[in-house]
Amino acid sequence: MLDKTGEKMLVIVGPTATGKTSLALQLAETYNGDIISADSRQVFKGMDIGTGKDIPESAKYKATDIVWNKERLGYYKAGSVRIWGYDLVTPKEEFNVAEYLQCVDLIVDRINEERKLPIFVGGTGLYIKAVIDGIETAAIPRNRRLRAYLEEKSTEELYELLANTDSLKAASLNASDRYNPRRLVRAIEVAQWNLNEGGDSLVSAKKAKKDTLTIGLKADREYLYEKVIKRVAERINLGLEDEIRKLIAAQIDWDFQSMDTLGYKEWKGYFQGKMTKEEVVGEWIKDEKHYIKRQLTWFKKDKRIKWFDVSIENWKASVENTVNKWYKKIVEDKK
Numbered sequence: 115m116l117d118k119t120g121e122k123m124l125v126i127v128g129p130t131a132t133g134k135t136s137l138a139l140q141l142a143e144t145y146n147g148d149i150i151s152a153d154s155r156q157v158f159k160g161m162d163i164g165t166g167k168d169i170p171e172s173a174k175y176k177a178t179d180i181v182w183n184k185e186r187l188g189y190y191k192a193g194s195v196r197i198w199g200y201d202l203v204t205p206k207e208e209f210n211v212a213e214y215l216q217c218v219d220l221i222v223d224r225i226n227e228e229r230k231l232p233i234f235v236g237g238t239g240l241y242i243k244a245v246i247d248g249i250e251t252a253a254i255p256r257n258r259r260l261r262a263y264l265e266e267k268s269t270e271e272l273y274e275l276l277a278n279t280d281s282l283k284a285a286s287l288n289a290s291d292r293y294n295p296r297r298l299v300r301a302i303e304v305a306q307w308n309l310n311e312g313g314d315s316l317v318s319a320k321k322a323k324k325d326t327l328t329i330g331l332k333a334d335r336e337y338l339y340e341k342v343i344k345r346v347a348e349r350i351n352l353g354l355e356d357e358i359r360k361l362i363a364a365q366i367d368w369d370f371q372s373m374d375t376l377g378y379k380e381w382k383g384y385f386q387g388k389m390t391k392e393e394v395v396g397e398w399i400k401d402e403k404h405y406i407k408r409q410l411t412w413f414k415k416d417k418r419i420k421w422f423d424v425s426i427e428n429w430k431a432s433v434e435n436t437v438n439k440w441y442k443k444i445v446e447d448k449k
Contacts, residue, residue, distance in 0.1 A: 122444050123222075124437065125152075125234045127242050128331035129409040130402065131341035132424050135168045137331070137433065138235040142195040144434070145233075145441060148225045150218055151199030152236025152245060155375045157209050159201040160361060163354045164377030166345070167200055175201075180224060182217050205361060205372035210300070211244050212252040218245065231441075239412035246326060254307045264299050272298035280305035290408075296371065327440045329433060330419040335406065337425045342402045346395060349377065358385070376401055 124141065126134050138149045151157075155165045162169065170192040177188040183203070189196040198221045203209050225232045234245050244252060264272060273292055277284035283301055291297045333341075358381050366373060368382050380398040383389035389397075413419060420436055422429050 122325040122327075122441070123232050123234065123245075125242060125246065125326060125328040126236075126331065127152075127239075127328060127413055127419065128237065129338060129406040129413075130166075130237055131338050131345055131406075132331035132333060134235050134237070134331055137329075137430065138233050139170075139192065139195055140430070141434070141437060142231070142233055143193065145231045145437070146229075147195070147231035147233045148189075148221075149195060149197045149199075150221055150225075150232060150234050151197065152234045152238055152241040153199070154209070154211075154214075154238040154241060155372070156200050156236075157202040157214070158205045158372045158375075159203065160364070161205060161357070161372060161375070161378070163349050163352050163357050164375065166349070166377075169197070169200070173197070178224070180220050182220055183213070187217065187220065205364075205366045205370060208371045210256075211240055211249060212254075214241055215244050215249075215252055237409050239409065242328075243416075246328070251304045254304050257303050257306065260303055260306060261299060264302065269293050269295050269298060272302065276302050276305060279309065325444055327437065328416070328419045329437070330413055330421040331424050332410070332421050333423055333425040335403075335410075338406050339403055342406070343399055346377075346398055346402065350395070355381070355391075376405055 124145075124147065126138050126141075128134055135149075138147075141147060142149055151167075153165065155161065156167050158165070169190050173190040173192040175188055175190050177186040180187040187198070188201070189198045190200060191197075199218065202217060203213075222232050234242065236242060240249075243249065264275075267275070269292070272295060273284060273287075276287075276298055279302060283305060287297075287301070291301075354377065358378060361373070361378075362385065368379075373379060373382075377398060380394050380401060384391060384394045422433050422436075
């Protein structure tokens with residue numbers, strides 16, 4: 115789906131708090147690369163602190179002539195490195211993997227045209243899978259009439275509808291997906307499309323490009339948990355509470371997709387006068403730990419990932435050596 119010109123692509127994955135962005139910035143400087151965020155929540159404008167956009171203070175935003183969703187795409191310039199994929203839609207809008215692919219297709223085309231290295235960075239496993247392998251259902255459009263009909267139904271009713279439409283898909287859902295209304299609605303939407311249109315017209319998922327290197331960052335869970343506790347405190351000190359207050363003042367409702375996000379959803383009870391700040395922090399840290407577990411489970415399934423333990427001394431040197439060998443081999447093969 116991506117990498118149309120056959121150029122190389124570097125991907126950096128791993129659970130939260132492993133330092134993916136800082137590594138990407140370093141490698142981008144070395145290999146003339148551009149960074150593309152693969153995070154499903156960093157796409158929302160005005161949600162910077164809680165989503166951990168990690169925009170360098172000196173970075174400047176610049177709009178380009180690339181038009182997507184009737185607006186010009188832009189990037190943040192940090193030194194010589196451009197960071198794409200932030201601030202794609204407003205918090206009032208919904209956003210999915212199909213829209214992400216449409217957007218980054220345009221970005222990668224531009225990066226390849228300029229003979230730079232695309233470096234995808236993120237912890238959203240579905241987005242990474244879509245970038246590397248493609249997703250068949252990404253081509254299936256939203257059915258707004260169907261979504262309006264499903265909007266008031268409970269998760270139990272949605273699951274029953276899915277089971278009646280696509281019993282195999284319903285049976286394959288894990289406990290988390292079974293009680294996630296957005297994922298159930300999308301599954302019903304896909305199942306209905308297949309019944310009405312026929313799955314034969316779907317674009318098959320593409321195999322990974324041979325010129326793709328995927329670096330995974332990991333560490334012992336206790337090490338990551340300590341990092342999470344520190345990062346939660348840092349984000350509060352940076353003014354996350356005020357950021358959320360501004361979102362609420364802008365009529366960003368708690369039911370919006372954007373607000374169902376780690377670092378934001380835990381504050382709902384606080385702003386409604388039902389929770390203390392200490393309770394919010396405890397809930398947030400607990401949710402971050404659960405998210406790390408889910409990320410590790412997702413990424414461990416992909417045997418192509420080359421893993422590096424960030425708690426080991428000189429781990430970055432090992433990464434640099436691996437990337438350098440891969441990069442040099444591609445350059446030599448193209449001669």
